[in-house]
C-alpha cells in the first residue's frame with residue numbers, strides 16, 4: 508500500500524490544487540485504485556466476531572424506538588437507550604437476512620493504517636474520526652439525504668456504492684441533484700462540510716468515512732500545518748516484544764550409513 512500521505516491520497520490532484528479549488532467549495536471524485544486494504548471484509552469479520560465485547564456498533568434502522576433509526580451498542584450498555592442487548596445470533600440475522608447497514612464509529616484505532624491516516628489529515632484539519640459503513644447487499648437501508656458538519660473523505664474499500672450529490676449548502680431539504688456516480692474499491696470521494704449527499708447501496712460494500720472539522724481560522728492566506736509532534740491524538744504503539752534474531756548454525760549432513768545409525772548423522776560446520 509502507498510505510504511499514507513495526503514499527497515498520495517489525493518493523487519493525481521496536487522495539495523495546492525485541492526486546497527485552492529475543492530476545499531470547502533466542491534466535491535471531488537478520485538479513481539485511483541488505492542488504499543483498498545484500509546478496512547476489508549476480513550477486518551469486518553474480526554470486528555463483529557468480538558460482539559458484544561466491542562467498543563461500539565450501530566445498526567441503521569434498528570427499531571422504531573430509535574430516534575434517528577440507529578441501534579447503538581454503547582448507548583444501550585450505558586443505559587442511555589432502552590433497547591435490548593441483542594444476542595450475537597440476532598446481530599448476525601440482522602446482517603445475513605434483514606439486510607441492515609452496520610456502522611462502526613470511532614474505528615480509527617482498529618488498524619494502524621487508520622491512525623496513520625488520521626495523523627496525516629490532522630496536519631491540515633482539526634481532530635478527526637473514522638466511521639466504517641458496511642452493508643450486506645443491495646437496497647440496504649442507509650441514511651436519507653443529509654449534510655455533515657465535517658470535511659468528509661470517503662475511502663471505498665469493498666463493493667460498489669451509488670452517491671448522489673445535491674446543490675451545495677442548501678439550507679432546506681435538497682432537491683437539485685448536481686452529480687450522481689457509482690464508486691468502486693480504491694476510489695476516493697471528498698465532500699465539503701454542509702454539502703448534501705445521499706448513499707444508495709447497490710450491493711455488498713464497505714466504505715470508510717474519515718472526517719474532520721476545519722481548524723479554527725484556517726484560511727488559504729494563513730494556512731497552518733500541525734506537525735506530528737504537536738498532534739494531541741494518542742499514538743499507535745507496537746506492543747510486540749522485541750524479538751532477538753536467532754543465529755541459526757549451519758549444519759552439515761553426513762551421509763547416513765545403514766550399519767552406523769547410532770552415530771550422530773550430522774555435525775556442526777566450522
Ligand SMILES: [Fe+2]
Nearest residue numbers: 653654655704
Ligand atoms: Fe454523510
